Amino acid sequence: MSVIRKVGVVGAGFMGTGIAQVSATAGYEVLLHDSRAEAMEKSLSKMRSSLDKLKAKGTFGGNTDEVMARVRKAETLKELAGCDLVIEAVYESVSVKQELLEELVKVVRPDALVSSNTSSIPMESLSEKVPNPQRFIGTHFFGPVPLMALVELVLGPETSEATLEAAKAFARSVGKTPVVVRKPSPGFLVNRIFFAAALEALRCLSEGIATPEDIDAGMRLGYGWAAGPFEVMDGAGVDVMAAVFMVLGFDPPQQVQEMLEKGWLGRKTGRGFYEYGPDGKKIIK
Numbered sequence: 200m201s202v203i204r205k206v207g208v209v210g211a212g213f214m215g216t217g218i219a220q221v222s223a224t225a226g227y228e229v230l231l232h233d234s235r236a237e238a239m240e241k242s243l244s245k246m247r248s249s250l251d252k253l254k255a256k257g258t259f260g261g262n263t264d265e266v267m268a269r270v271r272k273a274e275t276l277k278e279l280a281g282c283d284l285v286i287e288a289v290y291e292s293v294s295v296k297q298e299l300l301e302e303l304v305k306v307v308r309p310d311a312l313v314s315s316n317t318s319s320i321p322m323e324s325l326s327e328k329v330p331n332p333q334r335f336i337g338t339h340f341f342g343p344v345p346l347m348a349l350v351e352l353v354l355g356p357e358t359s360e361a362t363l364e365a366a367k368a369f370a371r372s373v374g375k376t377p378v379v380v381r382k383p384s385p386g387f388l389v390n391r392i393f394f395a396a397a398l399e400a401l402r403c404l405s406e407g408i409a410t411p412e413d414i415d416a417g418m419r420l421g422y423g424w425a426a427g428p429f430e431v432m433d434g435a436g437v438d439v440m441a442a443v444f445m446v447l448g449f450d451p452p453q454q455v456q457e458m459l460e461k462g463w464l465g466r467k468t469g470r471g472f473y474e475y476g477p478d479g480k481k482i483i484k
Contacts, residue, residue, distance in 0.1 A: 203312070203369055204228060207273070207282035209299060211235075211242035213436075213467065214316055215288035217344025220246045221373040223269040224261065224345075230282060232273040239272045246270065249345055280306050284369060286338055288316040291442045293324055300328040312365060314338040318439070319386050319446040326355035333359040336366050339387060340375070342435060350375040351387050385447045393431070394447055397440070400428040401452045411472045430481075433471035437464045 204227065208219045211233035219242070223229045233239050247267055253259035279285055285307055287299055296315060307313065314336050315325050326332040337353030350370040352363060363379065370377040380387045386394055400414050409417070415427020432440045437458050441451040451459070458464070458471065465471035466479055474482045 203283040203365065205230065205282045205284075207232065207279035207285035207307075208288060209233070209276070209279070209285065209303065210288035210290075210316075211238040212288065212290075214340060214342055214344065215286075216242040216245050217249075217342060218286055218288055218316065218340055219270055220249060220266075221344055221375075223266045224250070224259070225373045227269065227373075229270045230273040230279055231270055232276060232279060236274075243267070243270065243272070249343075253345060276302055277306050279303070280308065282307060282311055284312040284314065284365075286314045286316055288340075291318060291320065291439050293320055296320060296325055297328050300325060304329050310334070312336070312362060314366065316340055318390055318435075319443040321383055321385075321446075322353055322355035322358075323383065326357065332357040334362050336362050337380070337387070338366060338370070341389075348374070348376050349389070350377050351380055351389060352377045353380040353387050354382075386443060390443060391447070393428070394443065397428045397432060398449070398452070401454055404429075405452070405454060429472040433465035433473055433475075435465070436467055437471050 206222045206227045207230045208215050208222070209232050211231055215231070219229050219231045231239055231242060247263060250259055250263040250266055254263065273279055285303060287296060287303065289295055289299055296317065304313065309331060312334050313329055316338055317325070318339055322337050326335045329335040332355055335355050336358045337351065339351035339353060341347035341349050352366050352370065354363065367377045378388065384391055403409055403414055404411060411429035415429050418424045418427045426434070437455060441455050441459055444451045444455070462468060463470040466475050469475050476482055
């Protein structure tokens, strides 16, 4: 297993953009691939904007241009052949991720680390698509990646200790604290606990006990949460939440299903449990 110098990120959405940004900020050469050219362009623009905002807040002391110079678009998966670590961050679907991994492992080196940013899909469903599954591990970043300090490292059935140690070192190098999930668990660790709370929050809402605003305020002020359950669901995406509910063995609650039908997917669509302006900030009523 080689030293990690070059990182490939597949998927230029919300999570992939954040992973590419923190990797480049930490000094890694980053190759960003997405099947949609416009998604890569949008991702690069969001990265630059994010870095500028962090600089204005005093939480990033580097040079934006230097960081962006370390990120390069990869028009095809074949361009990731020289990467030491490849992280897939595509849509939260077993079939989508399996299909990607089957193609990805055809081009990366046999000793390259391969990881998935899935938030809920069991590792055994994905590692079976990876030759030498000892090198496969789940790297579940939390969004927004530049701001969240946690990474869950999820072991597959055959993940080696060497792979785990390399993943720990990488997580720490990009400013994250790794926690290890050593056994199969629905929703892994953090989401398993969160979704129990989210389900109760949705029940309280459907029963008319309180509004999303008051439920979120209660969890922030009463339990010290940085964000309440509805704020978390809007930030992650209501569609992603629905997918995780199903992985956990639940049908998405009625409120979630109705929001999916209306296209209210959270911050990314401007409407979820809350409404958001063009800048992505919650509109306070």
